[in-house]
Structure formats: C-alpha cells, structure tokens
Amino acid sequence: MPEPFVVEIWGQPAGIVLKEGNAFRFHAYARPFFQLDGAQFSTPGQAKLAAARLQPPQPPRESPRAE
Numbered sequence: 001m002p003e004p005f006v007v008e009i010w011g012q013p014a015g016i017v018l019k020e021g022n023a024f025r026f027h028a029y030a031r032p033f034f035q036l037d038g039a040q041f042s043t044p045g046q047a048k049l050a051a052a053r054l055q056p057p058q059p060p061r062e063s064p065r066a067e
Contacts (some may be wrong), residue, residue, distance in 0.1 A: 005044040007051050009033075010058070014051040017044045026051070 002019040007026070015028040015036070026047045028037035032054045041047040 005047075007033075007044075007048050009048070009052050009055045012055075014048075014055070017041070017047045 005017040005024070007014045007017060013029045014033040015026055015030075017024045017026050020040070023040040023042065024044050024047055026033075026036045026039045026041065028034045033051050035054065036047070036050055039047070039050070041050065
C-alpha cells in the first residue's frame, strides 16, 4: 500500500494525499481546505498547489518596539 503524502501549507497541516489508481485523492484536515476534500489530482504536487491557493501567505506580524 502506498504511503500517504502529508500536505502542509505555511507550516500548518492541510490534509493528506493518498494514491488511488492513477490519481491522488486529497483528504482535508482543516479549514479552508475542506473544499478540496475528495478532489483527485494527477500528482501530490498539484494537490499541494491547490491547497496553497486557498491559504495565501500571511504578512509577518510586527513585534512591539522596545523604547
């Protein structure tokens, strides 16, 4: 049985991808990735790209200045 491919976006778990026949099926772990749950992709990389489009990078927070 093929190993699952864990998908992380910006260091946060998004879901896993499992090989099913000639495709890879995405199983979502958290929001906003639930809309991809059950979707099939040609490669695990395509699944990761689709998930990344749902969670754009967050701008870094500014730390308070010590005065």
